[in-house]
Amino acid sequence: MSSINHFDLRSFDLNLLVAFDALMQERSVTRAAARLRVGQPAMSHSLSTLRVLFQDELFVRVGTAMQPTARARALAGPIRTALAQMQTALHARTLFDPATEERTLRLGFSSEVELLLIPELTAHIRQSAPGIRLLCRPADKDEVHRMLDDGTLDLAVGCFDAVAQRHRSRFLFEQSLSCVFNTRHVALGTPIGLADYLAAPHALVTWTDSLQGCLEAALIEIGADLNIVVAGSEFLTVLATVACAPVITTIPTRMARLYGPRFGLTVCPAPLTLRLPAVAMIWSLQLDQDPASAWFRDQVAGILLAAEMDVRDTLMAAGGRG
16 A cells, blocks of 8 residues: 555545535535535535646536536546545444454453463353463553553553553452461461461462562551561462461462362451452553453453352351351
């Protein structure tokens, strides 16, 4: 395709092409004006301007009709084709069929959300959209918005906020915490009392130089201090440690319920009220109206919200038994 001289087009009122096409179809200034819903003087002015621009009469009155000149006939086909293409582009709707879509979607995560979402999401995608591939990576809070802006990520899920108008967000769920331990190594009953909880050796997840890791801000807020003996960067590492060592851990309830039993561990509510940031998903305004992206966001939200209902039902049942 040849390059477009935008400056050349900028100096030309493209509405004049619409007027030309109407005149070509109607062969009458009056009828062309009615077709475009403008006054006859306005249409006459458009014709006068077209004659100056093209240096040709374009339409000559013959009896009661306006007959096109040779120059007008030569222009008619290309102009009508261009207008038809413009109309198609303006009214086009992006077609999206999950069953046939071929695309790689890039997701960024904070905290434990990747482990909670990706297994079930992958199973769902393989059934409903086998041509879609998922590329998942951790996303730091300080970098996630830039990654959305430059297209490194299509969607981020975790403890993130939409901090600018160029981003959109959707709240997913509040987080709660549970204790996880191995009764073969730690002589604790359930529920765990506060004194026993504070005295027990802890393993926590951290991505910083702080042993308190993900719970640091929450612990500072309530003035609590845990006996932390080991901190690792992965939830599964910490759970595997709890499975074979005399330590307990405090992790998000979803993670505890989903993976604790797989390691043969006991799960119970944490005796401290620790507030954690809510989990949300954020995306760039550039993808807000993209059908594939909107569909994908619905799948992610559906899986996580369904799991949230399961957690609430379990916690309510446990409270009722108490």
